[in-house]
Each structure stands twice: as structure tokens, then as C-alpha cells.
Amino acid sequence: MALPYPIGPTNFLNLADSMACQSKRLAIKMGTGAEVDTASLNAQQNIDLIMTPLNPGVVEDLLESFRDQLGKVTTYPNAYQVHDVGARALNRHVSGIDAYLTANAIRVAPEFKWALEMLAIESLDAANTFSPEVDPMDEVIIIGLDSATWTDIADIDTENYYAARLELYKITGIIPPEIITLRLLCTRWDGTIIPIDVLVDAGNPVGMTTPIETMPGEMFTAVTLSSVVCSPGSVGQQWKVISRLEREVCFGPI
Amino acid sequence: MGKIIFRGPAGSKAFIDGATLKPGEEMNLPMEAIPEGCINSKDYEVFDDAGGEVKGKSKSNKPKVGEARIGSKEKEKEIKKKDKEVNKEGES
Numbered sequence: 001m002a003l004p005y006p007i008g009p010t011n012f013l014n015l016a017d018s019m020a021c022q023s024k025r026l027a028i029k030m031g032t033g034a035e036v037d038t039a040s041l042n043a044q045q046n047i048d049l050i051m052t053p054l055n056p057g058v059v060e061d062l063l064e065s066f067r068d069q070l071g072k073v074t075t076y077p078n079a080y081q082v083h084d085v086g087a088r089a090l091n092r093h094v095s096g097i098d099a100y101l102t103a104n105a106i107r108v109a110p111e112f113k114w115a116l117e118m119l120a121i122e123s124l125d126a127a128n129t130f131s132p133e134v135d136p137m138d139e140v141i142i143i144g145l146d147s148a149t150w151t152d153i154a155d156i157d158t159e160n161y162y163a164a165r166l167e168l169y170k171i172t173g174i175i176p177p178e179i180i181t182l183r184l185l186c187t188r189w190d191g192t193i194i195p196i197d198v199l200v201d202a203g204n205p206v207g208m209t210t211p212i213e214t215m216p217g218e219m220f221t222a223v224t225l226s227s228v229v230c231s232p233g234s235v236g237q238q239w240k241v242i243s244r245l246e247r248e249v250c251f252g253p254i
Numbered sequence: 255m256g257k258i259i260f261r262g263p264a265g266s267k268a269f270i271d272g273a274t275l276k277p278g279e280e281m282n283l284p285m286e287a288i289p290e291g292c293i294n295s296k297d298y299e300v301f302d303d304a305g306g307e308v309k310g311k312s313k314s315n316k317p318k319v320g321e322a323r324i325g326s327k328e329k330e331k332e333i334k335k336k337d338k339e340v341n342k343e344g345e346s
Contacts, residue, residue: 144270144289149297152265228269235291 006094009104014252015090019083020109021249027079027111039073046070080115091121101128107162109249127189130246131161138241139171140182140225142202148182148228155187155222156243163189163219164243166212170204171238177203180237181229186212187222195226202234212241256285256308258292259299266297 007015031038047070050062072078094100097116101108102125113129116122139151156164168182182198200210212223223241260268260275268275271287285302292298293308300308 141291143268143291143295143298146272147268147270147289147291149262149266149268149291149295151263225267225269227272232290235289 006100007090009106012090012094012100012104013106013108015086016108016112017247017249018252019086019115020111021251023079023083023111023115024249026082027075030073030075030079032075033070040070040075043070043073080111080118083115084119087115087119087121091116097122098124098128101125107246109247110161111249113160126158126160127162129161131156131164131243133243133245134164135242136169136240137166137243138223138225139238140228140240141238142180142228142230142234142236144235145232146227146229148225148230150225152222152224156220158189158221162246163221164246165217166220166223166241166243167209168198168200168212168239169242170200170206170208171240172206172236174205175202175237176233177201178231178234180234182225182239183227183229184212185224185226186220188220200239202230202237209242255282256288256303257282257301257305258288259301260297261299262297268297 029039031040033040033044035041043066047063047066050059050066091097097108107128107130108124110129110132113124116124134154134156137152137154137156139153141149143149156162166186178201180200180202182200184196184198185193186196187193194214196212196214198210198212201208212218212220257280258268258270258275259280260266260277262268262277264277266277270281270289270292271283273281275281288300288308292300302308
């Protein structure tokens with residue numbers, strides 16, 4: 001039965017973000033079997049060691065168990081398994097996390113959503129989870145006077161996540177300054193498309209970012225180019241569109 | 255008139271002289287209006303008035319065959335010296 005005074009949204013997010021952060025760090029340490037200095041790579045190396053030499057008896061006796069061991073340290077789903085008890089308690093306490101998030105107009109981190117869904121606790125509406133970073137979403141390269149090549153690489157996965165703040169990230173190095181106008185068509189969460197002119201400077205260094213927005217914090221699910229205004233002097237200059245996390249998850253207050 | 259064929263990957267588009275091209279589409283343009291960035295780009299094929307493919311100067315920094323050994327004079331002398339030693343060893 002639902003409690004009359006369940007946990008408040010701030011404390012709820014402290015708990016949810018803490019769990020998301022724990023999963024994130026565990027996932028990094030576990031890895032997927034390929035990354036240097038991870039438990040999964042080491043477990044893979046153990047299998048290689050057993051397979052390498054020796055005599056068939058060693059392989060027969062150890063291989064199966066060590067394969068199981070590898071399965072237990074790979075990222076998915078074991079970085080999330082640790083939250084089974086806590087997440088179930090939280091879900092029970094608020095009488096359903098998804099409805100609680102909707103009622104309080106708050107969003108959780110993708111790692112928290114993955115934990116809930118992998119543990120078959122509850123599935124969350126896409127509007128209740130913020131998107132992981134998408135990098136790159138698109139790329140644009142200047143090829144001449146008012147000319148450019150635009151490549152659409154990925155959009156926000158709106159089946160699972162809410163829209164995100166988008167930015168143009170400069171890929172190429174500094175050349176003489178020139179303001180370039182990128183005329184973009186940006187898709188909002190509700191599907192409407194709005195035009196936004198973004199001014200970028202060819203004279204900016206690599207890594208300089210320019211937000212895609214008409215007002216601070218505006219979020220979109222996709223973007224495309226409708227035209228470009230530039231001189232031939234900026235040929236070869238390149239930017240990519242990246243999405244930003246709504247917030248960085250961290251361990252909650254002690 | 256020159257011609258540009260856009261060969262970008264799926265999901266890409268080209269904005270040239272007010273027109274938008276999808277992968278596989280082409281447009282005719284006076285040679286002087288063909289954007290510089292199209293030449294030598296993997297995303298474009300550019301043809302001149304006579305239908306010949308236009309290739310610009312290579313922008314690659316990799317040395318061409320034979321160029322790898324050309325550097326400072328000292329280095330050249332060193333290489334020649336080593337070549338002589340190797341040849342002598344081969345003869346003996």
C-alpha cells in the first residue's frame with residue numbers, strides 16, 4: 001500500500017543518481033572483455049591461460065567454471081544486478097517509479113533505467129529518462145562558397161530517452177576568423193520542427209562548442225542542415241553535433 | 255559545364271550553389287563554380303567540360319614512392335653509405 005508521505009523528488013533523485021553512478025563505475029571496471037585494465041579482460045585472459053597449454057585434464061576441469069566467471073564480470077547485466085533489492089524497495093515505496101517520475105516531472109539517468117528494466121522491476125517512459133550522450137549525432141564540413149556536406153549519423157533514441165541539449169563541436173583547427181551561419185532545422189520532443197541559425201567561427205580552436213538553441217537549455221531530438229552561409233576561405237572546416245547529458249550523475253550526499 | 259556526383263554515405267546531403275544533393279545525385283555547374291572542397295573529397299566525383307575526372311593536387315603528407323628516402327643531405331649521405339655497405343656484403 002502506498003505511504004501517505006513518500007520520499008520527496010530531491011531525495012528520490014539523490015538515491016536514483018547514486019545507484020546510476022554506482023552502475024556506471026562498476027560497468028567501467030568490469031568492461032566488455034576488450035578494455036585494458038578491466039575485470040572482464042582479465043577473466044578472458046584467464047580462459048586463454050587455461051586453453052593455452054598443458055593437458056586436456058586442466059581444460060576439462062577448469063574451462064566451464066572460468067567461462068561462467070567471465071559471464072559474471074562482464075558489464076551487462078551485472079553492473080546493475082547489485083541494485084535489485086534497493087530498486088525494488090524504492091519502487092514499492094513510491095508505488096511505481098514511472099508514475100512517480102511523471103507526477104513530479106523529473107527524469108532519471110539512463111543507467112538507473114537500465115537497472116530497473118534489466119531487473120524486470122518496471123519499464124520507464126522515454127520522457128522520464130534523460131538521454132546518454134550521443135557523439136557524434138551529425139557532422140558538417142565546409143566545401144566552398146555557401147556549400148557544405150552534412151552527414152546525419154545518429155539521433156536521440158526517442159523510444160527510450162527524452163530530448164537533450166545539442167551543441168556544435170569544432171573538429172578542425174584554427175584558421176583566420178570567419179563567421180559561418182549554419183541554418184538548422186531542429187526537432188523538438190513533440191515532433192515540431194523549428195529553424196535555428198547558429199553562428200560558428202572558423203577561427204575557433206578544436207573543441208570549442210556552440211549551443212544549438214533559441215533559449216538557454218532548449219532540448220531537441222534531432223537536427224539537420226537546411227543551408228549554409230560561408231566564404232570559400234573556410235573550406236575544410238568541420239563541426240560535429242553532440243548531445244549533452246541533462247546532468248552528470250554522482251554519488252549522493254552522505 | 256562541369257559535373258559533380260555526390261557519393262556521400264547514407265544519411266548525408268550536399269548543399270551546393272543553392273541545391274541539395276542526396277547520395278548518388280548529380281548536378282551540372284560551370285567549372286569555376288565547383289566548390290574547391292569537392293575536389294579530392296571521397297564524397298564527390300568531379301568531371302570537367304570534356305567529361306574527364308578532375309583531380310586536384312594531393313594533400314597527403316605521406317611520402318610518395320621514392321620520396322621516403324629524401325630528407326636532409328646528411329640523411330641522404332647516411333642512406334647512400336648504408337646502401338654501399340649492404341651491396342659490399344652482398345658481393346662478398
